[in-house]
Amino acid sequence: MNRSLYTKLVIIILIIIISLMAVVGVFLTRGVRSFYLNEFYNQMQEVFSSRQLADDLRVAANSENAAAHMADIIRGYSGKLGIDSGTRNYYILDGGSGAYLTGSAAEGNGLEITPNIVTAIGGKEGYVSDPGAAYMDVALPVSGESGSYIIYIMDNKETAQSLNDQLFRIIIQALVVGLIISVLLSLLLAKTMIAPIQDLTMAAKKVAGGDFSEKLENHSKDEIGILTQTFNDMAGRLEDTLDDLTKSEQMRREFVANVSHELRTPITSIRSYAETLGEDTEIPDVTRQKFLEVILNESDRMAKIVQDLLTLSRFDAGSISFVFERFSFEKSVRDVYNATVMEAQSHKHDFVLEFRTPIPDILGDRARIEQVLLNMVSNAVKYTKDGGKMRMTAGAKNGEVWCSVRDNGIGIPKEDVTKVFDRFYRVDKARSRESGGTGLGLSIAKEIVARHGGRMELESREGKGTNITVWLPSEGPEDVCRP
Numbered sequence: 001m002n003r004s005l006y007t008k009l010v011i012i013i014l015i016i017i018i019s020l021m022a023v024v025g026v027f028l029t030r031g032v033r034s035f036y037l038n039e040f041y042n043q044m045q046e047v048f049s050s051r052q053l054a055d056d057l058r059v060a061a062n063s064e065n066a067a068a069h070m071a072d073i074i075r076g077y078s079g080k081l082g083i084d085s086g087t088r089n090y091y092i093l094d095g096g097s098g099a100y101l102t103g104s105a106a107e108g109n110g111l112e113i114t115p116n117i118v119t120a121i122g123g124k125e126g127y128v129s130d131p132g133a134a135y136m137d138v139a140l141p142v143s144g145e146s147g148s149y150i151i152y153i154m155d156n157k158e159t160a161q162s163l164n165d166q167l168f169r170i171i172i173q174a175l176v177v178g179l180i181i182s183v184l185l186s187l188l189l190a191k192t193m194i195a196p197i198q199d200l201t202m203a204a205k206k207v208a209g210g211d212f213s214e215k216l217e218n219h220s221k222d223e224i225g226i227l228t229q230t231f232n233d234m235a236g237r238l239e240d241t242l243d244d245l246t247k248s249e250q251m252r253r254e255f256v257a258n259v260s261h262e263l264r265t266p267i268t269s270i271r272s273y274a275e276t277l278g279e280d281t282e283i284p285d286v287t288r289q290k291f292l293e294v295i296l297n298e299s300d301r302m303a304k305i306v307q308d309l310l311t312l313s314r315f316d317a318g319s320i321s322f323v324f325e326r327f328s329f330e331k332s333v334r335d336v337y338n339a340t341v342m343e344a345q346s347h348k349h350d351f352v353l354e355f356r357t358p359i360p361d362i363l364g365d366r367a368r369i370e371q372v373l374l375n376m377v378s379n380a381v382k383y384t385k386d387g388g389k390m391r392m393t394a395g396a397k398n399g400e401v402w403c404s405v406r407d408n409g410i411g412i413p414k415e416d417v418t419k420v421f422d423r424f425y426r427v428d429k430a431r432s433r434e435s436g437g438t439g440l441g442l443s444i445a446k447e448i449v450a451r452h453g454g455r456m457e458l459e460s461r462e463g464k465g466t467n468i469t470v471w472l473p474s475e476g477p478e479d480v481c482r483p
């Protein structure tokens with residue numbers, strides 16, 4: 001059965017109201033009945049316990065025409081006994097047979113012999129009545145010289161019954177009003193509870209279909225409010241994850257395209273030079289030598305790209321191992337300077353080295369740190385016009401060592417400053433290629449520095465120059481095991 005929550009709610013409320021009314025009804029009618037019964041017996045007992053009445057009755061029983069006398073006396077008490085000749089009557093019965101002699105009811109002959117009458121025939125007072133019976137009665141034996149009699153009062157419970165009928169009508173009316181209220185209440189409940197759930201369902205369907213545009217409004221702090229908030233958070237996170245996935249998929253495609261392109265260029269030139277060498281046997285030795293040089297350079301270039309890619313993929317796979325040891329950072333800076341100063345001079349650059357403070361030994365992978373420094377210097381050499389100024393500076397501060405390479409070269413446009421650390425990113429592809437760059441140097445450097453718990457900072461102004469700085473904690477990254 002596929003009932004909506006709203007229908008279920010209405011049915012539950014209806015069941016609650018109907019059962020509540022039924023319980024109230026049963027208790028009320030029972031209460032009314034037992035109240036009447038108690039009242040009746042209290043009233044009877046009060047009247048018949050009067051000594052005066054007992055004496056009067058005894059005197060009457062001794063007289064001639066005793067039944068009529070007794071009837072007179074009882075009639076005198078009819079107000080106190082509640083006798084109305086309608087629902088409640090008195091009877092004077094024969095004490096031996098229970099036969100009707102006289103009474104307030106027009107026709108008393110059809111009178112049933114009730115258990116109380118039987119008790120009175122036996123000479124005792126009959127004051128007990130079955131609550132389930134359709135009547136309540138009292139039978140009192142009175143004997144005198146003219147015989148024995150029974151004073152019998154019987155109420156047919158019609159008053160109680162009519163009160164109960166009235167109560168029943170009221171309960172039915174209350175039930176109808178209650179049902180109307182309950183339906184209205186259900187509508188209100190539906191608005192406050194079910195409407196947000198329906199909104200959630202719609203939004204969830206949209207999210208399932210990949211549409212994240214809708215954010216659910218949330219005004220309440222109750223369970224449904226929390227659910228809505230959680231749903232919004234979940235949808236937001238899902239959207240971010242999907243965005244990330246799309247971005248990384250896009251990056252992967254770009255990366256593959258870049259790799260293919262970078263490798264195809266040297267392969268094409270190697271192939272065309274080799275073909276020319278193979279086909280043309282008349283080539284002069286000098287040209288042949290030049291061609292061979294190009295072939296060697298291009299294959300070196302390919303080897304470098306492949307080597308760099310391998311390094312990066314090892315970083316990605318987390319399979320690269322670092323050899324952490326304590327070494328002199330100052331010496332590394334000096335070594336890199338010495339190794340590159342000749343190259344810088346060949347481009348007529350004015351290249352100076354400066355130490356600002358004493359530099360402590362640091363914990364790190366010496367070869368890889370030097371690889372970072374080397375790339376920083378070689379970039380400065382490559383991207384500065386011949387005859388430029390280059391400065392390599394190093395120092396230590398607050399538990400960190402730093403080294404920066406400043407040049408007055410071509411600089412990097414503002415919008416590219418953050419991108420130069422991306423794989424294969426080069427500001428000017430043609431220019432970088434000319435100088436042998438593949439755009440992998442800084443991305444590798446960034447990975448190496450990150451694994452040392454350090455950071456890289458790059459400031460640059462297009463046409464003015466660049467300053468790149470590496471910072472490294474002298475105690476290595478936090479998770480390293482120290483020798």
Ligand SMILES: Nc1ncnc2c1ncn2[C@@H]1O[C@H](COP(=O)(O)OP(=O)(O)OP(=O)(O)O)[C@@H](O)[C@H]1O
Nearest residue numbers: 379380383420426427432437438439440441442466
């Ligand atoms: N000092 C600098 N001055 C101007 N541009 C720079 C400088 N350093 C880096 N760049 C720019 O950043 C890009 C990326 O540098 P990166 O070191 O990653 O690659 P590359 O030097 O081109 O190639 P590789 O280092 O792999 O041989 C360079 O292509 C260049 O455009």
Ligand SMILES: [Mg+2]
Nearest residue numbers: 375379441442
């Ligand atoms: Mg480089």
